[in-house]
Structure formats: C-alpha cells, structure tokens
Amino acid sequence: MLQVVFYNSANTEKVENFKHIPFSDAVVLTENVERECRKEKQLFQAEFQITDLNGNVYYRGIFAFGSYDYQNIYHQLHETAPKIKVPKDKEHERQFLLEQIEKLTPAAYKEIEFVDKTFINLEKTNISRFKKWQRSVFYLLGSGASIGCLALGFMFNMQQDSFNNELAKEIEKGEINKQLIEHYESALQGNKESYFTYLESLNKENKLTENQQVLLINEYLVAGAFDKAVSLNDDVIYVETLLLANKGLSDAIKKDKIATFNELYPTNEARFDLAYFEKNYELLLNVENVNMTVQRSEMKTYAYLKLGKVEEAKKELNNNSNSALSEKIVRYEILAAEIKTLQTRLPLVSGEEKNEISKQIAAKEQEIAKL
Known part of the structure; x- marks a missing residue:
C-alpha cells in the first residue's frame, strides 16, 4: 500500500504538512485542490514523497497546485516516473511504483483532461512563477531510504531550509534559477560535489546569496576546510556558531571540529561550546562576553540545572522557552x-x-x- 506525505506546503489550509495519506486519497485531494486553485486563481506548491507502509521512499517531487500542469498526482507520476533514469538494479522499484499507482487510482481520476491554456484566465505573472521544468522536479530513491529524512532535510547534511528560502526568493521575483534546481536534484541523487562546485563558481563571481553562503560555509565546516569557511565570512563567531548549529553532526564530531576550529580561530563562543560538550558546566558559566543564541541559552540553562542552580535555570529558561528543559527543571x-x-x-x-x-x-x- 502506497501513501503520500506532503511537506513544505505553501498553503497548509488546503494541504497539510507531514500527514500520511493513502495514495488513492491523495489523488482525490490533489485533484480537488487543483480545481479549487484554478477557480480561485491561486498558485502554490508543495513537496511530497511517496512511500510504502514501512517508510521506504519510491518518489519525491513537487506538485504545483493551480498551475494546470496536472489535474492530480496520478497524472504527474504517470508522465514523469517512466522518464526517470535509474540504475538497472532499481528498475523493479520503478515498475512497482507504476503498477501500484495504476492499481490504487480510481478509474474516474485517470481520464485525461484537455486544456487550452490560451483561454486560461490567470495572471501572466502567476503563470511565470512556476516553469514547467521546475514543476517536474522528481527523485526516485532506493527502497532503503527512510521517511525520517523529511525531518533531517538533506541526506548529506545540507540545510534544506536554506535552499527552500533561496527558491522562494527566486519564485517571488517571478523567475527560477534553473541551474540551481538542476544541481539540487543532482545533489539529492548523491552527487553533492556538483552542487557545491556550482556554489563555488557563484562565489568566484561574487553572486552568492546569503542562503547559498550558509550552505557553502556548512559544507566547508563539515569537510574541515575552516580557512575556506572563514574566507566566505570574516566573522569567525558567526562561522563557529553555524558549526555549533549543524544538526547533521553528532555531538562527538561537533566537539572535535569546534576544538580544531578554536585552535585556528579562538573565540569565547568556542570555549563556551567546548565546555558544554566536555560537561565542564562551571567553566561554561564563567566564560564571559559570549554571543548568546537561543541554542547557547539552552546550553546555559542546562548547565545551571546540572549544578543544582534551579532558580538560575528557571530565569535563563525565559530566554529560550525550551519545553524539554522546562520538564527537566520540574522533574x-x-x-x-x-x-x-x-x-x-x-x-x-x-x-x-x-x-x-x-x-x-x-x-x-x-x-x-x-x-
């Protein structure tokens, strides 16, 4: 049984995020919302994944509601899935996907509609926001993938939020950077080097946006290329804070990298962070002049609690409102x-x-x- 999970929906009233929907229901949902958006002259997109009940991912894509491209999700898969280039040992997964969507889609929703876009009464600016190639971005993944990657973002520790923000800005301007999408697709299929080579080329031309800079800095930090990371942003505190905030790294790896970074670019922030990972809470509380992000406020709250300074922990909790820490304090x-x-x-x-x-x-x- 296949199911669909939508995420990064630009209109959560019409399409909820992270809700598991049987494929047949998703076909009905996408057709109904598509027709509503056409009638209301609305246009928004939502990313989606198709999985089985065990969480194995067979397809990732973007559905652009109100675009007139596809009347429902079945027609999008029916058109795009056969065109995906996959290794021979993954061909059976594609065939399984195609067989299942045929089996699970009600006959009435398979009928092909014929629309003459010449007579579509939509604003030209709205139509131009989603190019055909952008709406057809798709990824066929191996059956070993887990639905948990929705929460983790990029499987290679890129910040998906940063990419989505970048994409949203391009859409807002009424244009899409085709190369950006193509390299993003390539990266999701495992060729992240291509994506970062592209970002490096933009950097040489001084064309990096703020979000792209963050992506490239994080890649350098993960690779241990600290000099390159700092060369992109001379604010070493900012760069070290990005390293601390990287959710793709374990605490042990993060600790080692921050220690190495601190040897090259010593800061009070790095001393604070290292004290936390080394569980030296007394030292942490004695490091002065630290740029207190929400994450560091949480670390400081926890340090107070571990030292039995409950009132101080409660006071610091006001700066981060972390529910898990609040429960720890109560307990x-x-x-x-x-x-x-x-x-x-x-x-x-x-x-x-x-x-x-x-x-x-x-x-x-x-x-x-x-x-």
Whole structure:
C-alpha cells in the first residue's frame, strides 16, 4: 500500500504538512485542490514523497497546485516516473511504483483532461512563477531510504531550509534559477560535489546569496576546510556558531571540529561550546562576553540545572522557552523535594526501613544525575 506525505506546503489550509495519506486519497485531494486553485486563481506548491507502509521512499517531487500542469498526482507520476533514469538494479522499484499507482487510482481520476491554456484566465505573472521544468522536479530513491529524512532535510547534511528560502526568493521575483534546481536534484541523487562546485563558481563571481553562503560555509565546516569557511565570512563567531548549529553532526564530531576550529580561530563562543560538550558546566558559566543564541541559552540553562542552580535555570529558561528543559527543571524540583523528605526521615528509622529509604534516595539521586 502506497501513501503520500506532503511537506513544505505553501498553503497548509488546503494541504497539510507531514500527514500520511493513502495514495488513492491523495489523488482525490490533489485533484480537488487543483480545481479549487484554478477557480480561485491561486498558485502554490508543495513537496511530497511517496512511500510504502514501512517508510521506504519510491518518489519525491513537487506538485504545483493551480498551475494546470496536472489535474492530480496520478497524472504527474504517470508522465514523469517512466522518464526517470535509474540504475538497472532499481528498475523493479520503478515498475512497482507504476503498477501500484495504476492499481490504487480510481478509474474516474485517470481520464485525461484537455486544456487550452490560451483561454486560461490567470495572471501572466502567476503563470511565470512556476516553469514547467521546475514543476517536474522528481527523485526516485532506493527502497532503503527512510521517511525520517523529511525531518533531517538533506541526506548529506545540507540545510534544506536554506535552499527552500533561496527558491522562494527566486519564485517571488517571478523567475527560477534553473541551474540551481538542476544541481539540487543532482545533489539529492548523491552527487553533492556538483552542487557545491556550482556554489563555488557563484562565489568566484561574487553572486552568492546569503542562503547559498550558509550552505557553502556548512559544507566547508563539515569537510574541515575552516580557512575556506572563514574566507566566505570574516566573522569567525558567526562561522563557529553555524558549526555549533549543524544538526547533521553528532555531538562527538561537533566537539572535535569546534576544538580544531578554536585552535585556528579562538573565540569565547568556542570555549563556551567546548565546555558544554566536555560537561565542564562551571567553566561554561564563567566564560564571559559570549554571543548568546537561543541554542547557547539552552546550553546555559542546562548547565545551571546540572549544578543544582534551579532558580538560575528557571530565569535563563525565559530566554529560550525550551519545553524539554522546562520538564527537566520540574522533574528536578520534584525529585529534590522527595529526597529532602526521605533524608529527614532517615535518622528516625533503623534496620530494613533505613536500608529501603537509603535505596530510594540513591535511586532518585541517580535519576537527577541522568536529567
């Protein structure tokens, strides 16, 4: 059974993000929304993935609602999927996809509509916002891929939000950088070098946008090319903060890279970050003149909590409103109160009861240590 997940929808009232929809329902949904958008002269896009119930991804694409390109998602796949170039060992996946969409699509929704765009009463500026090639971007992925990649963004640790912002700006200007999309597609298929070579060429021509600069800096940081990263932005604090914020790196790798970066470009921010990863919370709280991002405020809140400075942790929490940290603080206070009560009882009892209370205190102290 195939299902569809839409994400990065520009109109969540019509198309919800991250909702799993059976393929047959998605066909009906896309046709209904497409017709509504045509009638209302609206135009918006949503990315989507087609998966099986185990989360294996068979197709990624973009549906442009109100564009008149496809009356529903079935027709888009029926036209584009056979044209995708895939390795021979993945051909069976394409055939499975094509067989399933034929099986799952109601007959009435397979009928081909004929539209003469000459008579479409849409604003020319709206039509120009989505070029045919841009609306037909698609990616056939191996069955080993996980639906979890929706939350992780690019599988090679690029920042998808930055790319989407860049794309949105191009759309807003009424034009799309075709090369940008082509290299993006190539990167998603595993050839990230092509994409970053393209960004480097833009940098040489001083044509990098802010979002593209962030993407390129992050690539350099992941690769350990710190001098190149700093050459793109002389603000070493900004560059090191991007390294800290990179969600594609584990804490262990991040710690090593920040340590190396700090040797080349020492900053108070890097000292603060390293103290956090090394669990040296006293040092962290004593590092002064630090650029406090939300992430660092969360780190500072946690440091206060680990040192038992609950009131300070609560105060710092106001600067980041992290719900997980809030729950930890509440739990810490409950455990601390329970330990205090048990410690008060301890001198008043003996024998087995004393041993039992001691065990309870030890268990609660251990839970505090794990917070």
